[in-house]
Amino acid sequence: MTTMEHTQxxxxxxxxxLSVSETASSRLLAMMSEKQLDGYALRVFxxxxxxxxxxxxxxxxxxxxxxxxEFTASGLRVLVDPISAGYLMxxxxxxxxxxxxxxxxxxxxxxxxxxxxxxxxxxADSGADDEAPADxxxxxxxx
Numbered sequence: 001m002t003t004m005e006h007t008q009x010x011x012x013x014x015x016x017x018l019s020v021s022e023t024a025s026s027r028l029l030a031m032m033s034e035k036q037l038d039g040y041a042l043r044v045f046x047x048x049x050x051x052x053x054x055x056x057x058x059x060x061x062x063x064x065x066x067x068x069x070e071f072t073a074s075g076l077r078v079l080v081d082p083i084s085a086g087y088l089m090x091x092x093x094x095x096x097x098x099x100x101x102x103x104x105x106x107x108x109x110x111x112x113x114x115x116x117x118x119x120x121x122x123x124a125d126s127g128a129d130d131e132a133p134a135d136x137x138x139x140x141x142x143x
Contacts, residue, residue, distance in 0.1 A: 017069055017080060018044065018088050024095040024104060025074035032060060041070070041077035044093070046084040054087065056106050 028042055043061040046054055067082040091108040
């Protein structure tokens with residue numbers, strides 16, 4: 001008779017590359033419900049453009065593409081393409097509601113400077129003008 005050895009495997013939970021606050025998630029889920037977007041996810045991406053060289057984007061998407069990272073944050077399904085993932089690692093999305101108006105805000109530890117509106121940013125390796133001051137003014141949004 002032989003005895004089998006049992007090996008225990010510890011599973012480490014995978015941390016999502018970016019976080020979404022309860023407030024932001026709640027707002028986005030409400031928007032999706034209002035637009036009857038059942039089965040959709042929030043796609044967060046980075047694109048070239050904006051006054052600082054790169055800009056954030058968010059859209060609702062019902063298609064997972066090859067290489068996408070997919071995770072759930074506060075009940076919200078989130079998709080990030082592989083190129084954007086490198087720029088968004090450790091970022092957080094929140095919804096700010098103030099007297100001056102509300103909106104989604106992305107706090108990104110990878111950004112070395114950003115526009116006053118927070119929609120455009122530059123990273124250390126993005127190759128943008130190194131002389132631009134942090135939180136430089138934005139010609140497109142008036143900040």
